[in-house]
Amino acid sequence: MKNNIRELRKKLGLKQEDxxxxxxxxxxxxxxxxxxxxxxTLELAMKLAKLFNTTVEELFxxxx
Amino acid sequence: MKNNIRELRKKLGLKQEDxxxxxxxxxxxxxxxxxxxxxxTLELAMKLAKLFNTTVEELFxxxx
DNA sequence: AAGAAATGTAAAAAACTATTGACATTTCTT
DNA sequence: AAGAAATGTCAATAGTTTTTTACATTTCTT
Numbered sequence: 180m181k182n183n184i185r186e187l188r189k190k191l192g193l194k195q196e197d198x199x200x201x202x203x204x205x206x207x208x209x210x211x212x213x214x215x216x217x218x219x220t221l222e223l224a225m226k227l228a229k230l231f232n233t234t235v236e237e238l239f240x241x242x243x
Numbered sequence: 244m245k246n247n248i249r250e251l252r253k254k255l256g257l258k259q260e261d262x263x264x265x266x267x268x269x270x271x272x273x274x275x276x277x278x279x280x281x282x283x284t285l286e287l288a289m290k291l292a293k294l295f296n297t298t299v300e301e302l303f304x305x306x307x
Numbered sequence: 308a309a310g311a312a313a314t315g316t317a318a319a320a321a322a323c324t325a326t327t328g329a330c331a332t333t334t335c336t337t
Numbered sequence: 338a339a340g341a342a343a344t345g346t347c348a349a350t351a352g353t354t355t356t357t358t359a360c361a362t363t364t365c366t367t
Contacts, residue, residue: 180286194313208355210315217354220323222244224285225305235299241289258343272325274345281324284353 181240185213187231202226245304249277251295266290 188198188209195213196206202223212219218239219227228235252262252273259273266273266287276283282303283291292299 196313205356206314207316207357211354214315216316218285220354221282221285221288221299221303222305223354224288225299225303228300229305235285236289236292239285239289241286241293260343269326270344271327271346275325278345280346284324287324 180218180242181215182212182238184209184227184231184238187233187238188213191231198230201230244282244306245279246276246302248273248291248295248302251297251302252277255295262294265294 184198188195191198193201195209199206199209202209203226204223208219208223211217212223218224224235224239228238231238248262252259255262257265259277260270263270263273267290268287272283272287275281276287282288288299288303292302295302
């Protein structure tokens with residue numbers, strides 16, 4: 180599963196820590212997700228999609 | 244977080260066990276999600292949305 | 308080049324999701 | 338009403354996500 184959170188985050192001029200506090204997680208969680216260490220929970224994925232004004236399906240790409 | 248998996252599953256004429264095997268989890272997992280015991284992982288949510296030909300955002304409603 | 312800011316990373320623990328096997332209850336069918 | 342099918346549920350276990358604390362490395366700014 181891929182995602183393009185880093186690009187979208189930078190477009191908004193946010194650092195990892197900013198994004199983390201906005202969606203209510205820690206900086207390490209955002210960092211781990213951007214670096215594909217693991218996938219977020221559904222709730223976090225939806226919060227992120229909402230913030231970036233996009234959909235979960237556009238933000239996260241399920242690979243076959 | 245709410246979801247309307249039960250309705251969509253029934254529309255397709257599937258039992259919990261059918262849906263479970265289609266998306267690669269157990270019957271208990273589908274049952275727990277339909278009954279709001281916990282939320283699925285992002286991956287499972289996306290598989291379900293795809294199967295029901297809808298989006299994660301339409302299938303799962305983040306409550307405030 | 309130096310200091311500051313941002314990002315990367317690691318280990319341990321907490322919290323959550325999923326599995327398995329089993330049995331109870333409800334709903335459907337006859 | 339009885340049996341079958343489907344759903345509900347529970348306990349134990351395994352795997353995954355998130356937190357916390359802490360430090361290392363990279364990137365930005367002066």
